Amino acid sequence: MLRLGAKGACVRELRALLVRAGEPVKVDGDFGQTTRDAVRALQKRLGLAVDGVAGPETMAAFTTFRTSPDEKLGARMHDNINEMRRELRHQEHEIHYLRMVSDAYLRHIAALESLMRTAGIQIPALVLPIQAPPPALGGPGPA
CATH class of the missing domain: 1.20.5 (Single alpha-helices involved in coiled-coils or other helix-helix interfaces)
Structure with missing residues (x-):
């Protein structure tokens, strides 16, 4: 679980997912106040429990953002x-x-x-086929 104060590559990945989800965070390895606010906003948008902690349920929901x-x-x-x-x-x-x-x-x-x-x-005139347009207009030439 990632929460306020966490650091490292997992936080960097979380922040990258937040960016792909449209949250305005910088991609680094520090889970600070900005990251917590972004996690809360995305949890709310996705209909999850809003606690600002990136636990298993939140991370599972965030994986939809692995593809930009x-x-x-x-x-x-x-x-x-x-x-x-x-x-x-x-x-x-x-x-x-x-x-x-x-x-x-x-x-x-x-x-x-x-x-x-x-x-x-x-x-009878009604039985005659429609004449093809002359070759200059795109029709076939004489047979």
Whole structure:
């Protein structure tokens, strides 16, 4: 247990955890009044018994601060990026499927037009496929 008057590496580690938790203390090996006040403030914030002593329960709760907020942010960003990649792959599959379906539809319309022309049947305007834009506007060139 670390309390007022304690000194050494364990106090230095405690103070580093307090800094990561947002408490304004200097990281050194001296458990003074400032450290006790910071421990009390963090105990209160975490819903622990407020006594200013860094005992087992307090130290267990403080271990969540062993990873800095920036490191946690980096992990969250990594997870978000992976989720976006999964979503993008899903959307790419959907786009591929829609392209296949639309290509099949256009081939079907072209075949129907050919059969209707061969049979001498006038093609109604509503059945004609939408004309592709000219190549200068991004559409495919003549086949």
